[in-house]
Amino acid sequence: MTEGGRVSDIPTWTGFLVPLLAVLSDGNVWRRRDLYAAVADHMELTEEQRAESVSSGQSRVVSRIGWALSDLNRAELVAKPARATYVIADSGRAMLAMYPGGIDERVLKTIPAYRDYVPVGHAGAVSASKHEAPETSEAANPLEQIDIGVTRLHAEVAADLLARLRGQHPDFLEHSVLDVLVAMGYGGAEGRAARIGGSGDGGVDGIIDQDPLGLDRIYVQAKRYAAGNTVGRPEIQAFVGALHGVGAARGVFITTSAFTSGAREYAQNIGTRIILIDGQRLAELMIRYGVAVQTWQTFTVVEVDEDYFE
Template identity: 40%
Template sequence: MNNDWSKLKRSSNGIPTYDSLIPYILEVIKNGEEATNVVIKKRVCEYLNVPQHILEKKYPNYPDSESILHNRFSFAFSDLSKANAIDRVRRGVYKINSNGEFLLDKYGDQLTKKVLEERPEYMQYMNELKLRNERTGGATIESVEDNDKPKIEIGSLVQTINNEVAIELLDIVRGSDPIFFEKLVVDLLVAMGYSGENGEAKVTNQSNDGGIDGIINQDPLGTSTVYIQAKRYKEDNVVGRSAIQAFYGALAGVNADRGVFITTSRYTKNAKEFAKNQGIVLIDGIQLTDLMLKYRVGVEVAHQYTVFKIDGDYFEE
């Protein structure tokens, strides 16, 4: 492994590009320990003997922000995560996994963004992001280095950032405990207002749920009730017609005509057609996390910005 920062690919301002940092992140955590992003950045800079003037250089228009080099690490972390080369143990803490060990062993300091982009995990991530952007109007852009400013609508860019958060959120939900997932979907429907002003929401008893995972009584007397089934599945475990038919049978068993089926994966065409004919609402993984963001279940606001426009009425007066 090269340990001379000056041999790395650099942008016009002399700062190493973010993709040149990719193999070194894996190198400094290859022992398998968990480390914060701050510690990892420090180790990489020490490993490469990056001089102080490079560490301190900032964008001229943003003198109060973090240095250019430290900012570029975030893009490298992001690409490694997309390729499933590192695990995000918790906020700001990372650990190399078996995929990362394989890539580091095979490519060493020749590990590039192009190699990561060819990984099936990376391609799956980008396909899901594309699908989300098509549904919501987001726009995909490449990372910006130096002072390049992409000509892109701010709203579309914000939507893309939120879509990336939603992808990470869905991955966390898929890895959660099944009982917790059932509670999550009930909490979401309550946040959406399904329980009404004086209604009641609960997760059913696991040992005798009869195919019903959650119940929301929309009024104190229970005259209007929503029944829920929640399936925490991996992406490739697609929900078929038989599962929806079984849920329909469970609804018939309690004389119900309102059901919501929620999964972290997706549905077959036949499942969608059957559900539509029986009045069952289907929510897939993408819709689930979009709703979690909209109703702020499991997420919090990171930043808010205000954009102004001219008040024409004021000047006409």
Template identity: 30%
Template sequence: MNLISKRKLSEAVGWSESGGRRWINYFSDYIPQTKNGNSILYNEGSIRVLKIIKQLSESGLTQKEILKLIVEKGLPKDIYEVNEITKNVNSNPNDIPLSRDIMIPFLLVIRDKKPYTSSYINEELTKYFMLTEEQRSRSYENSKDSIFITRIRQVRYGLKKSNYIEEISQSTYQITQEGLSLINDNRNEIQEEIEDMEEVKDPFEVMTEKFDDIRKELAKSIIQKIKKAHWKKLEYIIVELLVAMGYGDGKITGKTNDGGIDGIIKEDKLGLDNIYLQAKRWDNPIGRELVQSFSGALDDMGAKKGVFITTSYFTKNAIEYAERLQSKKIVLIDGETLAKLMIDYDIGVNIKEKFFVKKIDFSYFDEE
């Protein structure tokens, strides 16, 4: 088939241009695409993939949940696999309520037109869905955010954006006349409105996701730069990093026969307690043998603390070996962690732009 634009791709799967564009951008790593000059074009395979993603979204899964599913299990091959996945999602009685299931109960909790705080609404919705403490507190992988509370937050933004609720003071909400009308509509009208609201996305959440993307790309660039720099540069980086983290004065050993010790950090002014460093600018994984050799170098120095940093990663055996050590402590820092720490402590990076997200000050408008 002929190559098509992002707008045509959205239309091909039944999404509006704006709605489709958001999903296409979010899953760009998984949707086949062709670069034609400055334009990105799509093909039949792109349509197939986006249709699968759309069906997953229609089951009630959020973008984050769909992405997690694809990362862990791969993209479903066909509509039958999608049906099996969504059947399991929707038929599991212990599952956490989906965003679309929360919208109307949210309005029912505050239908008496009284103002209610977000914490009160959260608790009432927990009771409404009869969630266990484990379900209520269950979080996304590698995140502290509760799945249930995150979904309530998404629903709250959609209801507010659609003028079904209003925020009358800080984190305090009240149903509007439009909200009362919605819960009295017939089932089909309510369903249509829920589907429209699912297209609404909190801009702050979008910014957070984009910030995470920028941070990941920056981390990749940092590691690439380190690998291209002179091998001694990594030694200077790790000393500068640990000093910036507050571990005391540091220095590069500057020796070729250093026994595997590349740098030393003095934890106190007199150097009574030192941390010894080793750096490996490698592409290959670091195995147990190298960590064990570093441990031996620490023994030769009479040291009890060491930090082993690499631009690659450590094998499972290497990590388990370091964790089992009793007489000393060796901290392993892989390339991904190194890059994140450099970003956090402003090593090798600078500020490109600052953005301030502001919210209304309700107290300013209160009468004295």
């Protein structure tokens, strides 16, 4: 432990924001590994600091640079021209000129792209976990610190999932939502689901059979919308009409954005059973049921076995 109870004297993730922009300001396209090394050199970090690791074994410097780079990308201050490569954006140059002495999360939150990237309902958790990191939080016990970290990680992944889904062709979303529903257990033991989206789909993008003969079915509509483009009552009414057209009494409407209050009220007050899943909920379900995500690391928490000492 260092003076003041801190685990490390390495700057927190916000301390790497300006150095990252400074290195990228040369206008070159940087590979991630080379960029990390250049930032450490720019900050004149010691060999001891570079050798520090967190409990998982990952370099503490790499971890913090990674979070800072992720947030710069989210704020669209840097761009990724290809996988694992980065280049500064014009907005990043402007931000560096405005805040050469340092950028914190309050500054990032003034950028619309940064605010919009965080799913509604997660922003508080993400912010809290960054400002109340385990090394500085005195109120949280170790298990609470783990929970804070997991919450933040899942919020970051959820935001990334939505951004990627919005960037794909609508057909990709239709396949993805069926994968989620099958992973949740719908589709029976055989996981029977079929995408029927496209021209002439009648307002239905997918069908999930709940039994081998297809006697009980769930109809699905998927809309790939940007964050600010909400789904309103007319879209839900159209979906209900499509369900009536095929003699269905229930369906699931999924979007990568959000539903208006009018859309939710209408869905709740009609005889047809309609389940609405917005972008936030969709991302949460993808994480919970392991769709488009993979387990990166697991931790084991132990406690003393009291029976052993009796």
